[in-house]
Amino acid sequence: MxxxxxxxxxxxxxxxxxxxxxxxxxxxxxxxxxxxxxxxxxxxxxxxxxxxxxxxxxxxxxxxxxxxxxxxxxxxxxxxxxxxxxxxxxxxxxxxxxxxxEPAPLSLIDKGQILWRNMRKEYMSESELLSKLREHEITDLKEIEKAYMESDGQITVLKKKS
Structure with missing residues (x-):
């Protein structure tokens, strides 16, 4: 060849x-x-x-x-x-x-409450959100002050101060 x-x-x-x-x-x-x-x-x-x-x-x-x-x-x-x-x-x-x-961070949880309207915008189910929260070692929404979906798709969690 x-x-x-x-x-x-x-x-x-x-x-x-x-x-x-x-x-x-x-x-x-x-x-x-x-x-x-x-x-x-x-x-x-x-x-x-x-x-x-x-x-x-x-x-x-x-x-x-x-x-x-x-x-x-x-x-x-x-x-x-x-x-x-x-x-x-x-x-x-x-x-x-x-x-x-680059989209701004999208609030998903505020004071332990899921913001369903924002979840629908991203077609994110509750089970997907809970899965992401478990990655942060969070099992109860009451532990969360705020949670955001960042522009890269990662979830940022701010826990309530104890």
């Missing part, structure tokens, strides 16, 4: 086209996942992985066109990583933008 090194590393699609395609797909997927779908996930489940795989597969052709070489894949991946870094930097530098890009 003879490897054709020039075919593996040659660029057959315009690098600018790869950057534009990568940029367009990144912005579209960013808006879908961070702005439209604001669901915060505490842990990644099988359905979440399935959605990511399907989205990645569906986005591949729109993003990549007919690229064939490793070099073109490097350009495309670098474009996506650069946009991700830029958005993170922008949300750090421009605090008003942070409220759009």
């Amino acid at each position: 003879n490897l054709n090194w020039s075919e593996i590393f040659s660029i057959t699609v315009s690098p600018l086209e790869l950057v534009v395609r990568g940029t367009a797909m990144y912005i579209f997927l960013f808006i879908i996942f961070r702005v439209v779908i604001k669901r915060r996930v505490g842990s990644i489940g099988m359905a979440d992985i399935l959605i990511l795989v399907i989205v990645a597969d569906a986005a591949q052709n729109g993003m990549a066109g007919d690229y064939r070489s490793v070099s073109e894949a490097f350009i495309l991946i670098s474009t996506i990583i650069c946009w991700n870094q830029f958005i993170d930097w922008l949300s750090y530098r421009v605090p008003p933008l942070r409220s759009v890009l």
Whole structure:
């Protein structure tokens, strides 16, 4: 078997086209996942992985066109990583933008009472909440002053002072 090194590393699609395609797909997927779908996930489940795989597969052709070489894949991946870094930097530098890009903590429990309306916003069941509370070694809601779902999906618990 003879490897054709020039075919593996040659660029057959315009690098600018790869950057534009990568940029367009990144912005579209960013808006879908961070702005439209604001669901915060505490842990990644099988359905979440399935959605990511399907989205990645569906986005591949729109993003990549007919690229064939490793070099073109490097350009495309670098474009996506650069946009991700830029958005993170922008949300750090421009605090008003942070409220759009990263949801504020959502109150789930106040003075030992579950806030059902906020639970419904996140499609979180009582059993899921209680499971997360057990991770904090809490078995009774009366121990809790406040509990929040953070933007990364983690639950923060503030216990009542004894």
